[in-house]
Amino acid sequence: MDRLSSMAVFVRVADAKSFAAAAETLGLSPTMVANHVRALEAHLGARLIERTTRRQALTDIGVAYLERCREVLASVEAADGVAEAARTRPEGVLRVTTSVSYGAHRLVPVIADYCRAFPAVHVELDLNDRIVDLEEEGFHAGIRSGRTPDERLNALPLKPSTMWAAASPAYLERRGAPHHPAELVDHACLAFTVWGAGHAWRFMRDGETVAVPIAGPFTVNSGQALLQAALTGLGVIVQADVLLEAAIESGALVRILPDWELPTRPIRLVYRRRPPPSAKLRSFVAFIGERLG
Secondary structure, rough: OOOHHHHHHHHHHHHHHHHHHHHHHHHHOHHHHHHHHHHHHHHHOOOOOEEEOOOEEEEHHHHHHHHHHHHHHHHHHHHHHHHHHHHHHEEEEEEEEEOHHHHHHHHHHHHHHHHOOOOOOOEEEEOOOOOOOHHHOOOEEEEOOOOOOOOOOOOOOOOOEEEEEEEEEEEEHHOOOOHHHHHHHOOOOOOOOOHHOOOOOEEEEEOEEEEEEEEOOOOEEEHHHHHHHHHHHOHHHHHEEHHHHHHHHHHHHOOOOOOOEEOOEEEEEEEOOOOOOOHHHHHHHHHHHHHHH
């Protein structure tokens, strides 16, 4: 069986939570639906769905595989959209949302190129650091970090975000540069409200993980404001590379503990599965995937 078709059937079964319901929506027999799922399980050598006479539930492997299937199917749909966009003229207003830092530093230059390539599309970009419900608030697409558990959305993986630690030269001259993450407990660590109370920075190297509780004089709900606080010498900042790279390149900030890694965060372009994406949305997904994927 074609694996992509089997993936699509598996996703529909997971969404419907029933082989029979999935079969009805797909126009297939329940036996054929079950054959698609069995073909995937045989290929993987693992059960994706536990079946009993009363219920069906995804296994742990099934849950992880479901997310990857959504991403693969979204990528295929985006690739198909490139050809479709050439046939159907994208036009109209396209509403997009993402975080302040990612939007200002990474997305806006790409959107500028997109607008030049598709002059009939008007992009409205909303920047904020909260999770936006695309359907409820009328957005066509969004770029998010972390997992995308919303089953109503397609998710196209983009280049992941790398976290860096940095401080200003004035701060490091005053307090000294840490040589090990554990030394940060004696430093002013600047906190991001989105992280929540009790958050810790996790540094990793050669199998060792060091968790540093954040304790400092300042907490703010804006990455841009956090950057400004670090630039004034208030303390140590941990933020995404997209926010810090310009300040580090100019020397306004100095990256600290560069031999240690902080967790990377997946970045995904998400858009609603229903209704089917318009020409303008297909063109945007394909363009962003090519430039930032």
